[in-house]
Amino acid sequence: MHDLVQEMGWNIIRSEFLDNPGKWSRLWDPSDVYRAFTMKKGMKNVEAIFLNLSRSKQLQFSTKVFAKMKRLRLLKIYGMDCCGFMKKEYKIILSEDFQFPSQELRYLHWKGYPLKSLPSNFHGENLIVLNMMDSKIKQLWQGNKCLGKLKFLNLLGSKQLTEISNFSNMPNLEELELGYCTSLNIVDPSIGVLKKLTLLSLSGCENLTSLPSSIQYLDSLETIYLNNCSNLEKFLEIEESSMEALTYLHFDRSAIKELPSAIEYLLEDLQLFVCSNLDAFPEIMEDMKEFLDLRTGIKELPSSMEHLNINSLFLSDCKNLRSLLSSIRRFKSFCRLFLNGCSSLRNFPEIMEGMKYLEVLGLEGTAIKELPSSIQNLKSLQMLYLSNCKNLVTIPDSINDLRCLKRLILPGCSNLEKFPKNLEGLCTLVELDLSHCNLMEGSIPTDIWGLYSLCTLNLSGNHMVSIPSGITQLCRLRLLDISHCKMLQEIPELSSSLPQIDAHGCTKLEMLSSPSSLLCPFLKWFKWFNPTSNEYMNRNWKKGKVIIIPGNGGIPGWVLHQEIGSQVRIELPLNWYELG
Incomplete structure (x- = not known):
């Protein structure tokens, strides 16, 4: 308006x-x-x-x-x-x-400014914001300019910029954005006079090889971005009493090899995602909090990590990491721990009661063989990801004590031999993915009916001959995926509330000589789909029901109604939902 x-x-x-x-x-x-x-x-x-x-x-x-x-x-x-x-x-x-x-x-914003510098007689005494993103500027200005009121300078993506020769003429600058100025290979030491600077971004400055030591004297600096600085191997040597305001330091995809020891006193948020040159990490004090991203090439964690008060730790794709500190089990503030892609990690430590706040645990692609029975101490755990843990042999029965668990994701765990019994303890589970786990007949316990909150069940690519009958009692199930179960010969009667089944690639079903064993369960299932009934209206089924049973050999010959193309139309009798 x-x-x-x-x-x-x-x-x-x-x-x-x-x-x-x-x-x-x-x-x-x-x-x-x-x-x-x-x-x-x-x-x-x-x-x-x-x-x-x-x-x-x-x-x-x-x-x-x-x-x-x-x-x-x-x-x-x-x-x-x-x-x-x-x-x-x-x-x-x-x-x-x-x-x-x-x-x-006061305000100059010119995206794509076409000249190599600002005019020689440029007046900027009253300028507060200078925004020249994606400009053709090579040198910001010639000679000395007085920009005493300038607070924000943005030259993001100015790929021809080679230098900013003097920062002393802008003493009130608060934010300096030089990201992806790919020709910039040096930061002028005069940057140390910017006592009010809170943000410095040099992300993507691929020719930058070092930083001036004067940066450590920026008392107000809170955030430094050095992401994608592919030739920057070393950060500053920081004196213990300097840079006390520094809180956020991002090195993602940089060439950094080592960090200063004094960094332990500074940060709340440190990101080192894909820093493949970094193989050691300094000792950490408890001043670092909230968030720590170490998706790097590190081989081990410092023992002082147990003092951290962070709530998220990312160690994904640390392919050289072989073990975790036993002290990690005493972390009291963890909410999320990600170890996805740590392909050398073979063991997960015993879990103490101190990790009671952990909600998400990601172990996808690790080399672990089993989880400790003490996993029952993760009382707040809601999501457990174990995809492609090809060495995983067993899931401990104690997992049934995780009364908050909502998602258990295990696709590709091809050596999984044992699945927990007495599943009624997992009463809050919403999604269970056991696809491509090479599960044989009887591997899934019959008391799967105890998972009464389950909405999605994925059993595709397994070797069962039949589906456990307990599945028929899962009244909240909305998707049953049994595709590519090539040994499957029988489908039980299905829950009336199940709207979608995917059974494509089940070649034994396609080869049945008689359709009755396949169609009878579906006819009884369809019986409940009555668009005129009050029960149908109360359930608000707007999209009807979906069955997917295509095969490589086409539609089985015993199916009477066949057409060329992607659709077939069939006139059903008025009482079709009463059949079966």
């Missing part, structure tokens, strides 16, 4: 001063900006220009016109195509002697 009122009011103003845009204080319609620059008169009242280049034609900016804008405070030029690139036909033509307007300019 606010935008509509604003647009209506703006249209009234435009119609009144259509032939004299110089009387406007703001220009944001591309046609108005174009008219103003072509008329070259009456520009003294303009305070703000918003120009969306994706809606405008080619335009030549005249220094003479800008010179008349004595009151201009805000200039924003932006606009990209659907792929994020500036369209050629939207270019702004600038003369070599181009100059920016008045000294009153």
Whole structure:
């Protein structure tokens, strides 16, 4: 509504001063900006220009016109195509002697600025925001400029930028964004004068090999981004009393080899995702909290990690990690622990009662053979991921004590021989995935009916001859996947509430000489699908029921109704839901 009122009011103003845009204080319609620059008169009242280049034609900016804008405070030029690139036909033509307007300019945002530097006579005394993302700037300015009020400098993606020679002329800078300035190979040591700087981003500066030591004297610096700095091998040597405000340090996909020991006193959030050169980690004090991402090449964890007060630890894809600290079991604040892809990890330590807050445990792709029986101490565990743990042989019966467990994910555990008995303890389980576990007849206990909260059951790719009869009592089940169970010969009567079954690739079912053993369960299942009954309306079944039983050899010959194509239409008798 606010935008509509604003647009209506703006249209009234435009119609009144259509032939004299110089009387406007703001220009944001591309046609108005174009008219103003072509008329070259009456520009003294303009305070703000918003120009969306994706809606405008080619335009030549005249220094003479800008010179008349004595009151201009805000200039924003932006606009990209659907792929994020500036369209050629939207270019702004600038003369070599181009100059920016008045000294009153506070906000300058020019995405894709086309010149190699700001004009030599650029006035920035009152500038607060300078945003030149994806610009062609090679050197920000020539000589010394006084930008005493500048707080935000953004040159993200300015790939030709080679240097910013002097930071001492912007003492109030708070945020410096130099991410993906791929030609930048040095940060000027004068950056140490920026005592108010809180954020420094150098992500993607692939030619950057070192950082100036003066950075450690930035007392207000809270966040440093060094992600994807593929040639940066070493961070600063930090004095214990310096950088006390530093909280977030991100090295994801960098070439970092070691971290300073003093880092233990600083951080709340440290990310080292895919730092394959890092094989050692410093001792950690309990000051580090909340979040620790060590998806790196580390071989072992420091013993002091037990003092951490973090709630999330990411160790995914640490392929050299062979064991966990026994002290990890005493972590009291953990909510999430991810060890996915730690392919050398063979054992999981005994679990003490201290890990009672752990909610998510990811062990996918590890080399563990079994879980400790003490897993029952994870009283808050809701999600347990064990996909592709090909050495896993058994799941302890004590897992039945996990009364909060909602998801148990085990696909690809091809050596799993034992599944827990007495499943009624897992009364909150919503999803159970046992696909491609090579389970044989009788591997799944008959008391699977005890999983009365189960909504999704995936048994695809196993070797059962029949499905445990207890599945028919799972009244909340919404998806049963038994696809590619090539030994399966029999399907029991199905729960009336089950809306979807996937049985494709069950070749033994396709080869049945008589359809009765296959169709009778489905006919009884269909009996419940009566769109005229009150029970149907109460269950709100809008999409009906789905059976998927295609085979490699086409539709079995005993199916009477066959058509070429992807659909077949059959007229059913009026009492079809009473059959069976």
